[in-house]
């Protein structure tokens with residue numbers, strides 16, 4: 200029976216037992232005494248297991264001594280207390296079977312030296328074999344599982360919302376168009392040019408920017424729901440925080456207002472951070488040591504303290520009266536730029552801050568109008584070091600008000616008649632938010648570039664893998 204490196208390193212009292220592990224060589228070191236030390240990893244935890252291969256193995260010279268980083272091996276050995284530092288046990292090999300060689304070790308892109316992030320990005324299909332990308336992959340999985348657990352424990356139903364859609368939820372015009380191209384029978388306009396306007400079997404279709412509108416429909420029957428899937432934005436921005444394809448977690452709660460989902464967002468983030476610290480202590484120790492020395496303490500601080508909450512209007516006042524020199528001028532009505540968000544979270548509050556009640560003119564049509572007639576019940580959660588990680592709102596549940604907003608913003612009502620139905624039949628106050636999943640992975644790991652926390656990043660000029 201094959202055992203994972205993780206379970207082997209965690210278990211105790213195994214000395215003398217024979218075990219079998221399968222994985223890849225991280226490093227090989229030969230000693231003068233006629234034996235080799237192999238560090239073997241299988242991705243189940245941060246550390247490799249140290250394997251000692253002695254020169255009496257039948258393939259010691261012919262194979263073991265030719266092993267290089269990346270070779271796949273299947274090993275049987277006896278558990279021994281380790282003499283080296285850092286690890287409690289090692290394996291004394293009785294069999295080292297080479298399953299797959301690395302063809303040309305000199306040109307292998309993941310050779311054991313330290314690589315730049317750019318180099319790893321250029322080899323996105325191989326980079327998960329490195330310490331850093333492997334740790335990111337495990338932490339990313341841990342966060343995803345924690346999110347599902349959090350919502351499950353709190354009575355939410357997980358809903359699968361569609362990826363192909365006709366509606367632009369955020370109204371920002373950043374959608375990718377989807378075509379059903381029959382190459383032999385391309386639709387042509389009168390001038391003979393290809394007509395892309397009716398592309399989903401005769402209708403316009405796009406990749407979704409958010410599952411929210413659909414998840415609202417489920418919320419108004421199941422009360423507490425969330426969707427968690429890929430979303431797409433055709434924004435041609437080259438930043439360390441934007442992807443053209445990213446994952447979003449979107450809870451939606453019936454009979455809830457803005458304050459309720461602000462609370463929910465804070466509880467969820469603390470739950471996620473606790474889970475990561477408990478379950479991925481090994482990977483987090485690596486991030487704290489190699490990537491960002493505050494990786495662990497930052498999360499601990501957030502867990503222990505309340506988030507700050509502030510109205511947009513008061514946030515503007517803070518920004519207007521502070522001594523910081525901003526690139527973009529501040530006045531009531533502006534959309535906060537990343538530098539403003541970071542000032543609030545990093546310098547003013549020094550912790551996550553929830554900004555509430557934004558001007559209606561910079562927010563989406565579905566957000567609930569406040570009594571002042573100027574602001575809507577919107578919220579953004581801003582975190583030190585990254586800025587916006589969550590955007591949400593209480594939804595406009597009153598049909599006349601919703602229609603007014605749609606008219607004001609020139610949103611065709613017939614397209615969203617199904618959405619308006621939700622206000623015609625048993626409407627209730629409800630609210631929800633969207634968490635940028637990749638941004639939270641980047642925040643937790645301290646990896647500064649969002650391209651390094653998603654397996655195959657989709658950004659302008661990044662589609663080949």
Ligand code: 4AD
Nearest residue numbers: 409411441442445449588589590591631632633635
């Ligand atoms: O603020 P956004 O646009 O909100 C919505 O889409 C709402 N419909 C969500 C809801 O209320 N259900 O996006 C939500 C979050 C942002 O706070 C940000 O963290 C992330 O999604 N996000 C991106 N992450 C990576 N790349 C991009 N291009 C992103 N755009 C938004």
Ligand code: MG
Nearest residue numbers: 579587589590
């Ligand atoms: Mg937003």
